[in-house]
Amino acid sequence: MLKLSTDSRLKIGRVVPGVIHTSSYLLRRVLWQSRGCWPQLVAIVLLSLLAMVLSLLVPLPLKIAVDSIAGTAPLPGFLQHFFPQLSAASGLAFAVALMLTTAILINLQALGSWWLQTYTAEKLVWDFRARLLDHVQRLPMSFHDRNGTLDSAYRIQHDAPAIQYVVIQGLVPMATAFLSIVIMLYVCLRLDMLVALLALSISVPLFLLTRTCSQLVRSRSTVVKELDSSAIGVVQEVLGSLRLVKAFGQEAREYERFVRHSQKRQARQVKLALTQGLFNLIIGLVVAGGSAAALYIGVRHVTMGRLTVGDLLILIAYIGQLYGPLQLVSNKITELHAWSASLERALLLLDEAPEISEMKNPVGLTRARGEFEFREVSFQYHHGARGLRNVSFKIRPGARVGIMGGSGAGKTTVINLLMRFYDANEGLVLLDGNDVRQYRIQDLRRQFSVVLQEPVLFAASVAENIAYGNPQASNEQIYAAAMAANSHDFILQLPEGYDTNVGERGSRLSGGERQRISLARAFLRDSPILVLDEPTSSIDLQTEVSITTALKSLMDGRTTFIIAHRLETLKSCDMLLVLRNGELVEVKYDAAEEYLKSYVESISREVVHKNSLIAMSAPAS
Numbered sequence: 001m002l003k004l005s006t007d008s009r010l011k012i013g014r015v016v017p018g019v020i021h022t023s024s025y026l027l028r029r030v031l032w033q034s035r036g037c038w039p040q041l042v043a044i045v046l047l048s049l050l051a052m053v054l055s056l057l058v059p060l061p062l063k064i065a066v067d068s069i070a071g072t073a074p075l076p077g078f079l080q081h082f083f084p085q086l087s088a089a090s091g092l093a094f095a096v097a098l099m100l101t102t103a104i105l106i107n108l109q110a111l112g113s114w115w116l117q118t119y120t121a122e123k124l125v126w127d128f129r130a131r132l133l134d135h136v137q138r139l140p141m142s143f144h145d146r147n148g149t150l151d152s153a154y155r156i157q158h159d160a161p162a163i164q165y166v167v168i169q170g171l172v173p174m175a176t177a178f179l180s181i182v183i184m185l186y187v188c189l190r191l192d193m194l195v196a197l198l199a200l201s202i203s204v205p206l207f208l209l210t211r212t213c214s215q216l217v218r219s220r221s222t223v224v225k226e227l228d229s230s231a232i233g234v235v236q237e238v239l240g241s242l243r244l245v246k247a248f249g250q251e252a253r254e255y256e257r258f259v260r261h262s263q264k265r266q267a268r269q270v271k272l273a274l275t276q277g278l279f280n281l282i283i284g285l286v287v288a289g290g291s292a293a294a295l296y297i298g299v300r301h302v303t304m305g306r307l308t309v310g311d312l313l314i315l316i317a318y319i320g321q322l323y324g325p326l327q328l329v330s331n332k333i334t335e336l337h338a339w340s341a342s343l344e345r346a347l348l349l350l351d352e353a354p355e356i357s358e359m360k361n362p363v364g365l366t367r368a369r370g371e372f373e374f375r376e377v378s379f380q381y382h383h384g385a386r387g388l389r390n391v392s393f394k395i396r397p398g399a400r401v402g403i404m405g406g407s408g409a410g411k412t413t414v415i416n417l418l419m420r421f422y423d424a425n426e427g428l429v430l431l432d433g434n435d436v437r438q439y440r441i442q443d444l445r446r447q448f449s450v451v452l453q454e455p456v457l458f459a460a461s462v463a464e465n466i467a468y469g470n471p472q473a474s475n476e477q478i479y480a481a482a483m484a485a486n487s488h489d490f491i492l493q494l495p496e497g498y499d500t501n502v503g504e505r506g507s508r509l510s511g512g513e514r515q516r517i518s519l520a521r522a523f524l525r526d527s528p529i530l531v532l533d534e535p536t537s538s539i540d541l542q543t544e545v546s547i548t549t550a551l552k553s554l555m556d557g558r559t560t561f562i563i564a565h566r567l568e569t570l571k572s573c574d575m576l577l578v579l580r581n582g583e584l585v586e587v588k589y590d591a592a593e594e595y596l597k598s599y600v601e602s603i604s605r606e607v608v609h610k611n612s613l614i615a616m617s618a619p620a621s
Helices: 023-033 035-057 060-069 087-137 142-148 152-157 162-191 193-200 203-240 242-247 251-303 309-349 412-418 441-446 460-471 475-484 489-491 510-524 541-555 592-617
Strands: 002-006 021-022 371-381 388-395 400-404 426-431 448-451 531-532 559-563 574-578 583-589
Touching: 002 242, 002 412, 021 193, 023 035, 023 162, 035 060, 035 087, 035 162, 060 592, 087 152, 087 162, 152 203, 152 309, 162 193, 162 309, 193 203, 193 251, 193 309, 193 489, 203 251, 203 309, 251 309, 251 574, 371 574, 388 412, 388 426, 388 574, 400 412, 412 426, 412 531, 412 559, 412 574, 448 510, 460 475, 460 510, 460 541, 475 510, 475 541, 510 541, 531 541
Parallel strands: 388 583, 400 559, 400 574, 448 531, 531 559
Antiparallel strands: 002 021, 371 388, 371 426, 574 583
16 A cells, blocks of 8 residues: 655655555645646546557457468457458458558557657646745745755755656556456456456465565655755755855865765665566566466367467467556556655645745735834744844834844844744734734735845846846836946946846856846835845945945935944944844944944954953963
């Protein structure tokens, strides 16, 4: 019995055993996921049934030639109705014509079935991948923080195709094989009951072998998928950090790391293939034994006069067609266990429930005023990292708010809660006097424009990147946003101007150019709330002046949050939030420059004090 283990939690590269579901559960899930292809699947089944009918005609010309043309037996009963008087020459011509016609129909059926199966398989996979990607995008940031992105990407790209194998190469062939077994068994019983029952008796050892092998294949396939995901993860890590790998000269080390993972996967795959190969060998031997026994008994019945030679030939042919589906069912059940390891991983990703959900009747939000309030907000990340503890503050609309603190102080957490990437464990986060959880999520996030330290660009044109937050923007609006961000001049100097493809993650542009396109994107989005996360920390002085000028214009009339380690960036703020270890230790209004000076002095004294303590504790040379 095919079983599928599922669990409400998804772990990286590893399926955690949970509630056991029977194959009926898997069948329901697969059929539901395949609902867009039901018409094509019905057509595939009908074509398969046509193939089964045509296969019944394959041995018929041979029986006519042996019994009715070479021998003296009359034509089969249903043919006598159409050809009451048939000469030997005419009978031979009819047999040859029937053989050719059957061959043509069988090949036409195979061509149509192949085309339809290929189309349906591709549609199944891409529909399933699209559904997975759409779902993963809507999962909360806590899920991605907990599990990373590599494993999700592997499941979408490499595990999702299992649906086509389960449906097209598993369930559909098994369904038609069961029908073939029933029909062929009925025909064989009509010809010779003893031989047919003897041929059918091998189904018992086939079932036992299939059950034993399936358990091994299921467990080993799961391990192979884990190791495969791990090896692909190494590739993605290396390519994503190629500059660092080259800078430290670690190419050989990363190569060896990939080889280690690949060799483990290779060894497991070989064991899996050996298991399946031995199973197929034993199945073949069992089927050969059954065929030999059927042939022996059939020949004895011919010598006893219970069968003609033509009957024996057609009986052996039909037994071969009976064994084909039996063998196919045995193999497909084993393969389904292997494919289900991948399909289960993909379905578990699809089953992951969003932790951030909307209320039943969320409040719409056209344009926020930008007034924020934290009321005794506490938050803790799932992985145990520090969050916030009992933080309270209020921000008026249009304020420029600097968020200060060391690494891990909680600066980014504040922004995550404002944009509702997470929900607070305790307390309230308010926007314009309403709990952010009351708003429609899409409307809430439309109120924000974000400019990051490392600007994120897509492998598309400059114009498409600028219009990412407003895809319906006209060319004139895009040009105006670029001019406001001091980007228009350098964009015109690119090979194709605004139509220039910026490359993967903007690789064809400099850091300052990427940042200015990111600024143009924020101008075009025209949101009432602006988040600046170290926007000028990794660019040259000349570019910084250009970007700072554009930022001043962008901040006008908007509630702005500035996260910065460079204190110079915070001088224009009229409010400072100072965080330390997840706690709000100080709030300063309209005295940013004076406070920053004293803050620098206190940090300097602290560093000098720590260095002196280190020097005192160091052993004498």
